[in-house]
Amino acid sequence: MKLNIITSSLILSNIANAAVLPQAVFEIEDYLISSIDSLPLVNSTELQSLITTEALYSRAEKLYEIASYSNKSFGHPTRVIGSKGHWGTIGYIKNELKSLNNYYNVTVQPFKAFMSEVFEFNATINNEIPKSLIEMDMTPPTPNKKPVYGELKLIPNFGCNDDDYLNISNNNILLIKRGECSFGLKAQLTSKFGAKAAIIYNNEPGEIRGTLGVPPDGVSVAPCLGINLEEGLKYESLLLNGEILNTMIQIDSFVGPITTVNVIAETNHGNDENIVMLGAHSDSVSAGPGINDDGSGTISLLEVAKQLTNYRVNNKVRFAFWAAEEEGLLGSNYYAESLTLNENEKIRLFMDYDMMASPNYEYEVYDANNIDNPKGSEELKNLYIDYYKSHGYNYTLIPFDGRSDYVGFIEHGIPGGGIAAGAEKNNAENGKVLDKCYHQLCDDLTNIAWDAFLVNTQLIAHSVATYASDLTDFPVREIENSKLNSMSFAYRGDKLII
Template identity: 75%
Template structure:
């Protein structure tokens, strides 16, 4: 049977319906492989006749029109979830995400056999927050937000109790003395949101309200708890409101509170998609990635549809050239649940596979509407040797175009983490999420993790420049690694301390 996008969507929709049954999902995934037949495959002789990849030429093939067409397609794909979710989304487990995977596979496998395309199934936890609410002193906090991966309150109904100010940052058992039967009020920082919610549950709190320790809205996930560990339902509020209530509590006032969460948290099987050139030095792999999923709240056309689109378009145009070093494109699943797909991939590399990867480049959110050109501030002292060279590649590119750039913390917020922790040099760029633009004071992505993250939420000028920069990075290292530091032959996990270590403010 000839494989086409409609076929893939229908088959992957069936996988979505079977997502909680791993064996059924894998059986249907294998069924896709038997459907795919493409003619006109490129053989070794045809590839050897192609010109060596050239950065200037490859960049010139990246066009606004192609990016726009892919963004329209991805938004259409997100609409597969309308019936189940009531709005477009590409969250893992949804028909929109399975259709995204089908689209990625189809687009890569039709490129005349230039790539070896595989899928890597893994088990993940997904979360959908249907509704949430909280009150403090009979008022709903204005900055109230949900916490991804929060379990529901009992019977999905509100719980009521006295608000209890947790000591310090709520990261040790002693901080939760006397919280039983109360609602924990805990400051963000020092340990993960999930650790705080687990400790609150351990000592009998009815629920938890986490408030920010720095300006701005709080966003995050409780992550996947260890098996058998209880987790308190949790919501979040910003620093301004949090400090106000913390002050009242510290002065001895009694505040009544309530928390209500209606959610689903459970296991599913999902997949990473990996595409590697069928030529090039297999002992020197240039790797880059973006995540294929969105949050449940919206279609995720910027986060990280933009990265997915950029990689697909660069992968397509790269087929006009040959490379000296293998190039491996990765499309991670379950990033929004805590970087699960990329960490699973990195954790399961054999020592030999690990040492062949010379570098990993992360591309998450390329087109934020109020963008800044962000470069991860990596170095060769705290990070694997070569990370600083990646940073300088991006800086040099922006500088060559006369563009301002902003160094941002290399703090564990995206899919480079698993690679860095396993000794693989890493770096990347972004256009910004929830923080304010230093120049105009407006939030970089006003639709971050929201329903309005659609085609109207894209800065096309930044999208084009960043995708051309991705092409530049692939062309540079795909052609030669002569001046790039040699890998240190160790797969030991580095003793690194990340400020976030997980998706989007996991602390």
């Protein structure tokens, strides 16, 4: 049966390079449809059986090789947007999908984004370098990339309101607690009230990770670094006791606009009034190659897309590979916001697959429901739970709070859900961090739990097969759920945490 599709592809290629009558094109199109119709309807068990660890490993090796295209410019492998590693990733995704015998219509969606690279950073507080000091993505450099000096000033509350900044001067560097609002707003208010820079400290145990995001047009942003809770509380205590903490911050960074692309692949058959959609992000942070985050999701989708070509589907399946997730979910939000109302309502559900293979993994399911989220989100959650339970795996419910690419869909009334293997938090069973290389250079081929990778990719295959074959029991989209901006999440992006 596969031979028929391949033969059709070759004939179409010949037609594209020769003058032929329109009737011949119609005949070939009919032949393609006949070839698809001759395939068996997708079956979950069979589709899962085609997913192998060997195939996942081969793709991971290729993705790491592609990340190395950035070595000359960045000094290490990375697939951050704008890099050769990311453009190579885009090319790899497109070529892989286009090689699948015209099973998919593959398109790209360009959009403008901001890229960020922090080349060097440092800070001292009373001549001591904080041990947990870390850069904030999308931070501007200090003026002329040189050090700035000032007294450290503690900002009350969470630094989310103008009133929190009434007693600062332009000689201050600010200490601000994480929480209540985005890192970006804290950086904007720091600049608005004339302080030189800010240090944001975590409000929970563990390393702080964040992005300042893309500022509104004309809004100034102050340079920012981060530290953990333990050190933040130490400096807070000293300041509350009246001590003067002389502080220095120096940041050499670049923040600027670029154009990047989403890649979308949709089956050329199936009911286009019932679109089953799933996505992963194609970019990494600048610090490393991102083989788990989210190379693993990219690889899973590519392998499921490949094996799906052995079957026909009743409902169209649309695979999305988002760019600029690490800059604040820019690609997926742009896509969701660009949908017309008619296009929106054809998408029956969206499934998000970000970080499938964390080395100290847990099987995480987004805790969606049909009260706070569009109707159907809870059914998605239950599909994942039932799968893990039926295979004897423990699972963990995690907040459905807007930290990944599903958020734009939920906000636009489209049911959503997804799974993950974990990022910066600790595993409840052994107390160790789920991904010790999260957003770091060591997120490479050694940073993958191959058993979890296989299980989660097979679950992705199960989710696709289930809904591509039948949506009869899945809640029908409701008109009121299609209203744009129907919801708003405080958390946006796995780094735009508050």
